[in-house]
Amino acid sequence: MSEATRVLLDESRIPRAWYNIVPDLPAPPPPPLHPGTREPVGPEDLAPLFPMDLIAQEVSAERFVAIPDAVRDVYRLWRPTPLIRARRLERALGTPARIYYKYEGGSPAGSHKPNTAVPQAYYNAQQGIRRLTTETGAGQWGSSLAFACAQFGLECEIWMVRASYDQKPHRRSLMQVYGATVHASPSPVTKAGSAILAENPDSPGSLGIAISEAVEVAGGADDTRYALGSVLNHVLMHQTVIGEEALEQLAAFGETPDLIIGCTGGGSNFAGLTFPFIREKLAGRISPEIRAVEPAACPSFTRGRYAYDFGDTAGFTPLLKMHTLGHGFVPDPIHAGGLRYHGMSPLLSHMYELGMFQAVAKGQRECFEAGVRFARTEGIVPAPEPTHALAEAISEALRCKETGEEKVILTALCGHGHFDLNAYDRYLSGAMEDFELPQDRIEEALATLPGV
């Protein structure tokens, strides 16, 4: 076991291929269905929204997809990211466990999202597309796509949920620094937005509305496509650069993982970290437990149903078989905006049904407590999303303190919290709520399932 604290890799070690886990699964995941015909969607259904290369990746049967040189060349700005042993946290906990975290917060946008934004912008530019549209809630995804578009000379048009647009002007400014156009959603520039504004001029908006607007504009113009920051297979695959690097780095530490923990919202960060390790596990080379952590306020794995549902609130997208609380579910306003999604990646949902990993849910106060503990020992202030994984890593390390077990725990610190200090302020002042989620609210939301 190495004495190092951080293992860095030279840029020549940026992975040369993304890993596609689908062909390694014992059964393929159920296909998305067309919302009208309820037949499996084909490439032609997706072509108005995505470029052909990404559609091909979405349904690829190849285990590895080569990363284009132009994409690796942008990755070089911040990749490989460091794998860090949390020695100071371990010491403060008095645990015999060894905790490693893969830190993605050093990217230009401060999170793991550029790992997929960059190839998405690249493939669109290759196909001659001129403009990308997307939606963003808190702004992590929007700023990542704006950065990526700047790299490939694409215009970027973003619909940002009105409530965030007003309350988080800094995230909006970040997108604009990268040259993007940002609309408060609902906006008067789309039919979907105009209709909602006509009914309620003061609508605070929602991610569902913002998706509708971005999709409407992309679908209505030949030179424009849409980009999604999580959930879909190709997005999860792009994130596997995290796990591929971590595999090499953990080996450089001389370690084999016993437990791998990641937070789940749409699932891209969790998949990015774990898929390469699951590949090695399936091959019998390692045998770690794998654990997803979701917010108790939005518990799609632990309290949702595995069923076909819409990806958006409005019911415009294809139907996806996934763990979902129902597309009518409106989560309480927890600060981990990236985890407030009613559904879950269909691929991860399928793997969960196959028993390939566990899931637990946590309240946000425990998570922020972990975030503060982490900041005071390791220095980095974590974004609210990865505090969920850190809280579980800390619980587990404290269990090891009881048992004396020298467990090797690996987790992903997928973003820094410099944009989330108002949430920490709320926690430190004692004003942060732990929302209860009564079963009848879940039942009510599940009643919005389309019953396919």
Next chain:
Amino acid sequence: MSEATRVLLDESRIPRAWYNIVPDLPAPPPPPLHPGTREPVGPEDLAPLFPMDLIAQEVSAERFVAIPDAVRDVYRLWRPTPLIRARRLERALGTPARIYYKYEGGSPAGSHKPNTAVPQAYYNAQQGIRRLTTETGAGQWGSSLAFACAQFGLECEIWMVRASYDQKPHRRSLMQVYGATVHASPSPVTKAGSAILAENPDSPGSLGIAISEAVEVAGGADDTRYALGSVLNHVLMHQTVIGEEALEQLAAFGETPDLIIGCTGGGSNFAGLTFPFIREKLAGRISPEIRAVEPAACPSFTRGRYAYDFGDTAGFTPLLKMHTLGHGFVPDPIHAGGLRYHGMSPLLSHMYELGMFQAVAKGQRECFEAGVRFARTEGIVPAPEPTHALAEAISEALRCKETGEEKVILTALCGHGHFDLNAYDRYLSGAMEDFELPQDRIEEALATLPGV
């Protein structure tokens, strides 16, 4: 010349010593004078404010001071920092120049300030001190010291200028996440603060007032000392880890620098980058030009006087021989808060008089233009302070485009701008001012010099 974009170093390459440039200078800098007696200050004058190890470093005649293992061990959390070639910026400019930047924004606090906060906290803890006090304007220094105190179990008490305390709650929250106590200055907990509040309960405060409060509390308690984030010799020396790493990394790129550019406020970032290179230049091994860039709104090198002046506005500190606009000078509210200091490091001032580097001044609009250009090509959004150095690097690269010169330019990107997006917003909306600084305002401020 290497094909790499980033050169990373293994943590074993964290420097083992800080470099003290004083013994290498042709003449020693003039000593600080006691504000009462106007005699050179001795260690006993400084002992109520600083621990003996730091006082010894302040007047050291040794060329190298060993970095304690416990300090290197904290540095390990983010050091060595990367040296990055700005290939995308070069391409966008169409310049034959090669631009390298040393990026310090990956530290826990997002800037170079922890490089000195950590050893300052360490030496105080070693001497049995229980609490550190300091002042902070925009919060970069305060959050760095708060982080460092958390590492060594010290209490940290910070006086934050009232105007920033109210307008920048995120920076205050960051200090609190690290466990510090933050007072709005003027505060009722000190005599200095109370006196000002009695006169004006709505005082917006100033750095000078905040210094007075922090110094008063440190001077009044045996278990408490004061910490300063720039200006003094020991602070500049701690920052030389930047330049020592950059020397090794630039050599790994196969390059010799022709021009080194840094921004100057109190001088610590500029000194940290340049001193190791100046050592090599004095030894005849390299011959780069060295250039400081200061804000046109606070031009201590280019329009100030080299004279004894107080370090603070109120006139409580020792008299320092430095380039100063007069301690009565109140700079216009430019967004680069870290560069709004009436004076300059006495050591750098002395070296400037010796002709060891040049200085230029820039308006903030040109700097933000450079910041946006940098973000859209290199990805990282720079803090307002280092945009001054980037603007000069870009001008120089464009001059090289005219002449065809393949100049090797090295600069320091001393912090990220994720806390400064309101300033970018102001720039992008066209509302940012370039303040004129008429000569009569400078003359008026220079009239506040004590005339020693």
